[in-house]
Amino acid sequence: MKKSVKKTYLYLSLAALAALGSCTKDFLNKNPTDKISESTFWKTQTDADLALSGCYEFLCRGYNSTSSSNARGGWGGASMFWDGLSDDAFVSSTSNNFNIISRSGITSTTGGMQSEGYEISYQAIAACNKLIANIDRITSMSQQDRDRYKAEARFIRAHYYFLLTNLYGDVPLTLEPLGMDDASIRLGRTPKTNIIEAILADLDYASEKLPNTGYKGHAVRGSALGYKTKVLLTVKKWAEAAATAKIVMDENKFSIYQGGYRDLFRKPGQNNNPEIMFSARFLPPNMYSPADMMYSYLKTIQPLGYLVDSYYAIDGKDIKESTVYDAKNPYENRDPRLKSTIMYRGVWRGTTASSAFDPVAEGVLGGFLPRKYINESKWPTSYATQSDQDWVFLRYADILLMYAEAKNESAGPDQTAVDALNKVRSRADVKMPLVQFSGSLTKNEFRDIIRHERRIELALEGQRYFDLKRWGMIKEVMDKTKDPDGASRLFMARDTLWP
Structure with a gap:
């Protein structure tokens, strides 16, 4: 499987400009990607904008049912599927073979997310490498601006290498565009420790060159420091992780959103939200979120009772120990985040009582559906439902x-x-x-x-x-x-x- 993926990656490293897309309507309308060529590109800031948009576009990949070029796996709006590999949720469909993976059936030929997580990541990395290697050709841009664009691309590259090494361990590492020479085609795996070093180098560069502001769609210094914290935590460098997180806290560019927990995961609450530090941003109809279609209509992810039971009662105690928990009314007097996250019997799916969720009538085996990332105004949903919820990564x-x-x-x-x-x-x-x-x-x-x-x-x-x-x-x-x-x-x- 990896050999064929490398061929895909190598092809994309040469043709990355033709693959550049966008998560935004403006870029798609301004500069059709089928008219881009290497000889005429890398001349203006508009070219740089389009190239950078092409890097961000991969964050939106996954289940955009109106575009076959986006009907692939990856992170994007399908990220809740990762919870289907844990004790928090059940993958009720064969979408991207997560159900096979969740039951220890994964092999080198499983396909679905097992291969697409690899392919999508390297496609994104190829686009980032292309920008990093070529943007200095645009001399009309200031060095500061070129460094900022490179910093965003290096941040996105780190995002994907972190996913790759978490899933596959040792993976091929390249920080430059590849060609079709023998050395490129036979690029071998790099030890995970070296991958982590490269990720941290990218994040350090990004944290130095990106603006130190709140997040409004483009990665900022806090985004890079936040990812660095997560990487250091993963490799158990505890003191360094704490020190890096403390920088974010002390610089005071982000805060806990007080406008409602649920609104962190739907519009308009996500707009200029002080808590969100990095996300995949969707703008229908060119690139829309699949949240309501997948999680409400198709019911592809179903929270498990293990997760529901883990929410404490409002006295802060486990429901097996709390005196305020009532087994006859199991969803009352519970941590308020339960109702914001889980759709259980009786919760309105739409905006009227007639939309109350009935798991038996809807054939939901475990009795629960996600409420997080669901917009009641979209009910009743269908396969054609287009949503605008951004997927929050950090x-x-x-x-x-x-x-x-x-x-x-x-x-x-x-x-x-x-x-x-x-x-x-x-x-x-x-x-x-x-x-x-x-x-x-x-x-x-x-x-x-x-x-x-x-x-x-x-x-x-x-x-x-x-x-x-x-x-x-x-x-x-x-x-x-x-x-x-x-x-x-x-x-x-x-x-x-x-x-």
Whole structure:
């Protein structure tokens, strides 16, 4: 499989300009990509804009049903599928073979996301390498502007290499456009440690050259520092991860959004949102989000009872221990994020009582659907439903939780780590009981608190699978997990890295 993927990548490295697209209507209308040629390109800032848009466009790939060129896997609006590989959700369809992967059936010929995660990533990397190598030819742009464009491309390249090495481990590393020479065609795998070094170098460059502002669609300094924190956390460089997250916190360009937890995941709440630090941005009809079509109409992802039961009661206790939990009314007196994230029986799917969700009538085996990323105004949905929700890859709540985790792992709990976690819990429409710091709080106890908070706060955002892997818990957890259809989720050690 990898050999054929490399051929695809090499072809794209030569033809990247012809593949440049956009997540935005303006670029698609201004400069048709079928009229671009190497001899006339790299002359003006308009060319640079189009090339950079081509790098960002890959973030939107995935299930855009009106365009065959975008009907591919990758991150994009399909990122909730990653939760289908964890104990948080069930993949109810054969979409991209996630259901096969989730049941330890992955092989080198599985296809779907097993191959497309590789292909899409290298297509994006090829576009980024092309821009980085050529933008200095546009002498009409200032050096500062050219450096900023390179920084955005290097950030996106780091984003994809991080995905690749998380999924496959050792992968081919190239930081320049490739040709059709023998050395390029036979490019071998690079050790994961070297991939991580290259990712961190890209993120350091990006954090130096990108503007230190809030996020409005283009990567900024905080985006790069946030990703660097996540990379360092993944490779267990705890002190460095904590220090990097602290820079983001101290520079005060982002904050916890107080306009409603649900509105982080739908428009207009996402517009200029102070918590969002990086996202795939959709603009119908040229590039629309598949959220309502996939998760509401097709019901491709169904949250599991394990996730639902993990939401505490409003007194901050597990439902098995809480005195305010009522098994006859199981969704009352619960962490408010439950109702914002999970669609359970009786929740309105649309804007009237007649749209109340009935899992039996709709054939939803586990009884739940996602509510996060769903827009009631789109109900009733269909295969043609076009949504505009941006997919959020990184937000400030994640920074705070990563800081708490890194501080705890490096030196045990302290007041700053507890305060960071409590900022997440004290969101205006959440207001869960705060963690109290005392000398008796142990590292293990605080670790459990942090991991639970990550599961709840970031539920159905494509994080749980990767968290379980980096915590070394994926096999332990998945071997105890069953899907609503009765199938077991046995996890084999070989599945830690994909073939």
